[in-house]
Amino acid sequence: MESLQSPLVLSSKLLPNSLKKPVLEVGFACFFKQRRVIQSVSIKRSVVCCSRKGGGGGSQDGSSAMLVNTDKKDASDSVGFHLVPPPSGDNGVIDPHEKLSTQKEAETGNSEGEEERKTKVTYNIVFVTSESAPYSKTGGLGDVCGSLPIALAAHGHRVMVVSPRYQNGTCSDEIFSGASDLEHPIKVHCFGGVQEVSFFHEYRAGVDWVFVDHPSYHRPGNPYGDGYGAFGDNQFRFTLLCHAACEAPLVLPLGGFTYGEKCLFLVNDWHASLVPVLLAAKYRPHGVYKDARTVLVIHNLAHQGVEPAVTYDNLGLPPEWYGAVEWVFPTWARTHALDTGQAVNLLKGAIVTVDRILTVSKGYAWEVTTPEGGYGLHELLTSRKAVINGITNGIDVSEWDPSSDEHIPFHYSAEDLSGKVQCKIALQKELSLPIRPDCPLIGFIGRLDYQKGIDVIRLATPELMGEDVQLVMLGSGNPEDEEWMRVMESTYRDKFRGWVGFNVPISHRITASCDILLMPSRFEPCGLNQLYAMRYGAVPVVHGTGGLRDTVENFNPYAGGGSGEGTGWTFSPLSKDTMLAALRVAIRTYREHKPSWERLMKRGMEKDYTWDKAALEYEQVFKWAFIDPPYVS
Numbered sequence: 001m002e003s004l005q006s007p008l009v010l011s012s013k014l015l016p017n018s019l020k021k022p023v024l025e026v027g028f029a030c031f032f033k034q035r036r037v038i039q040s041v042s043i044k045r046s047v048v049c050c051s052r053k054g055g056g057g058g059s060q061d062g063s064s065a066m067l068v069n070t071d072k073k074d075a076s077d078s079v080g081f082h083l084v085p086p087p088s089g090d091n092g093v094i095d096p097h098e099k100l101s102t103q104k105e106a107e108t109g110n111s112e113g114e115e116e117r118k119t120k121v122t123y124n125i126v127f128v129t130s131e132s133a134p135y136s137k138t139g140g141l142g143d144v145c146g147s148l149p150i151a152l153a154a155h156g157h158r159v160m161v162v163s164p165r166y167q168n169g170t171c172s173d174e175i176f177s178g179a180s181d182l183e184h185p186i187k188v189h190c191f192g193g194v195q196e197v198s199f200f201h202e203y204r205a206g207v208d209w210v211f212v213d214h215p216s217y218h219r220p221g222n223p224y225g226d227g228y229g230a231f232g233d234n235q236f237r238f239t240l241l242c243h244a245a246c247e248a249p250l251v252l253p254l255g256g257f258t259y260g261e262k263c264l265f266l267v268n269d270w271h272a273s274l275v276p277v278l279l280a281a282k283y284r285p286h287g288v289y290k291d292a293r294t295v296l297v298i299h300n301l302a303h304q305g306v307e308p309a310v311t312y313d314n315l316g317l318p319p320e321w322y323g324a325v326e327w328v329f330p331t332w333a334r335t336h337a338l339d340t341g342q343a344v345n346l347l348k349g350a351i352v353t354v355d356r357i358l359t360v361s362k363g364y365a366w367e368v369t370t371p372e373g374g375y376g377l378h379e380l381l382t383s384r385k386a387v388i389n390g391i392t393n394g395i396d397v398s399e400w401d402p403s404s405d406e407h408i409p410f411h412y413s414a415e416d417l418s419g420k421v422q423c424k425i426a427l428q429k430e431l432s433l434p435i436r437p438d439c440p441l442i443g444f445i446g447r448l449d450y451q452k453g454i455d456v457i458r459l460a461t462p463e464l465m466g467e468d469v470q471l472v473m474l475g476s477g478n479p480e481d482e483e484w485m486r487v488m489e490s491t492y493r494d495k496f497r498g499w500v501g502f503n504v505p506i507s508h509r510i511t512a513s514c515d516i517l518l519m520p521s522r523f524e525p526c527g528l529n530q531l532y533a534m535r536y537g538a539v540p541v542v543h544g545t546g547g548l549r550d551t552v553e554n555f556n557p558y559a560g561g562g563s564g565e566g567t568g569w570t571f572s573p574l575s576k577d578t579m580l581a582a583l584r585v586a587i588r589t590y591r592e593h594k595p596s597w598e599r600l601m602k603r604g605m606e607k608d609y610t611w612d613k614a615a616l617e618y619e620q621v622f623k624w625a626f627i628d629p630p631y632v633s
């Protein structure tokens with residue numbers, strides 16, 4: 001790490017003229033006009049970290065990690081502060097595996113009980129996210145940001161979710177029809193111009209769903225791209241989202257009152273990562289958001305929002321804050337001899353400015369601090385280990401309930417499993433597979449992506465097809481893998497079905513029908529499909545990594561005096577052979593030990609997957625965030 005250590009106070013004289021005016025013109029100008037805030041920028045104990053080590057980053061969804069010979073303009077004479085606390089050994093480091101105690105537990109010694117559900121301290125919480133189901137979803141991020149806010153609102157917090165109002169010209173646009181225009185447009189200064197964005201709002205399930213509207217969110221495709229790949233202007237689209245999200249609590253009178261400055265921003269992944277940087281660089285120097293706190297939730301570290309360094313000027317940040325998002329690729333990752341490896345990395349910007357960091361499972365909280373799991377950010381994350389915690393995701397148990405699921409043809413429960421085999425027969429009919437209720441049905445649902453271990457499935461499939469099994473896969477992503485699924489389907493007509501596309505009802509039907517759910521993810525921050533599977537009596541066979549290792553307990557038939565324990569199988573290391581070995585044990589158990597299998601299913605179905613438990617842990621982290629002063633004040 002290279003950084004300038006001395007804390008400085010900058011006077012406005014040190015700032016280029018470009019800084020002095022634009023920030024005043026953005027939406028919160030009215031706010032600090034009232035406060036008669038002067039233009040001097042005082043940064044007392046911080047800031048900007050220049051990462052010269054570590055690399056990776058790789059390609060980002062929607063933000064290709066282009067390497068160019070860059071001209072970073074003002075950045076070269078930017079002031080660099082030291083954001084990262086010096087390594088302090090183990091002092092004060094919170095073990096991410098330690099169970100977070102909750103206020104309620106501390107007071108009652110009991111983590112359950114309906115009356116105790118409402119917390120004593122409530123917060124104004126602002127989620128910022130690129131996806132929130134059911135409005136937008138391409139994966140688990142949408143699920144989490146669609147259900148955790150509702151769980152927190154049920155605990156008494158005031159909760160707003162800010163995400164884009166995507167319109168792709170299909171019937172799915174209807175989902176936004178309940179949201180009305182708040183008729184409170186704001187102007188955002190970024191990308192060398194002024195953009196007008198407006199806000200739509202729907203109050204549902206106790207949550208203020210706020211949708212940022214701009215023409216760049218209106219186009220065919222999914223939130224990040226279309227058939228031709230990621231959109232080239234994703235940095236612009238999510239920069240707009242972040243600027244708008246910073247203004248929303250100040251200017252939107254939701255239910256008659258704004259959320260105000262004392263709120264807690266929960267920013268999710270790189271798309272929302274500019275929020276804490278904006279708070280530190282643009283708002284706090286002018287006395288705004290002094291009492292706010294920020295928490296970064298990392299759902300997937302492989303995507304960091306990396307773009308060429310020249311794009312820094314577009315972000316709407318003061319020039320001297322370049323170091324906060326500066327990213328330098330290691331020499332081996334550069335494309336040619338003149339490439340300096342200079343880039344901006346938005347996720348890194350959040351890591352060095354947020355108050356606390358969360359990952360979506362405890363295991364992943366540790367993995368991100370290792371060279372293998374840190375995607376070039378492990379050193380930075382290790383330096384902030386004291387404020388990193390892992391909280392395992394919950395699931396929406398009303399949407400994912402086999403006893404009432406509207407997408408499945410027959411219902412069942414742990415008490416009466418008979419509907420499950422009927423679901424299986426119905427799916428075999430629907431997919432024109434041989435109708436064989438006793439044949440083990442293996443399912444896979446997920447993005448066709450390196451992360452999900454699709455290459456391992458491809459290697460193992462010819463051998464697996466030698467067994468008496470059926471394999472049904474649902475997924476979209478890498479076109480080569482999509483094509484491979486089509487080829488497998490025509491090669492193994494009686495055993496293999498591959499559904500290319502994103503289809504929520506089918507994902508429910510596969511989960512309800514399959515006996516075994518396969519998840520050979522190379523890394524998995526949490527994983528939701530194994531949780532859905534267990535709730536639906538499908539036994540997961542997973543690679544022992546991240547959240548999969550945390551949530552799937554290995555089956556042991558001899559424990560408990562022969563009644564057995566565990567909810568599935570984990571295998572490690574990740575390879576074709578270890579995966580096939582685990583699958584074969586699962587298949588044999590299914591065939592030859594029916595009572596054990598049924599107990600295995602029931603143990604999975606009876607586990608508590610609700611968001612309630614996770615929401616309590618989130619509250620503990622919020623409390624810690626407000627106990628400490630802002631990390632960058």
Ligand SMILES: Nc1ncnc2c1ncn2[C@@H]1O[C@H](COP(=O)(O)OP(=O)(O)O[C@H]2O[C@H](CO)[C@@H](O)[C@H](O)[C@H]2O)[C@@H](O)[C@H]1O
Nearest residue numbers: 139140141299360446475501502503507524525526527528
């Ligand atoms: N073709 C398809 N059709 C229909 N539905 C499909 C689908 N492909 C995927 N899905 C759905 O998308 C969701 C995927 O969630 P995951 O948690 O498994 O992965 P994802 O990698 O997107 O999420 C990231 O964020 C989440 C949330 O924190 C973490 O759990 C995870 O580890 C991390 O990688 C599930 O609801 C699944 O059913």
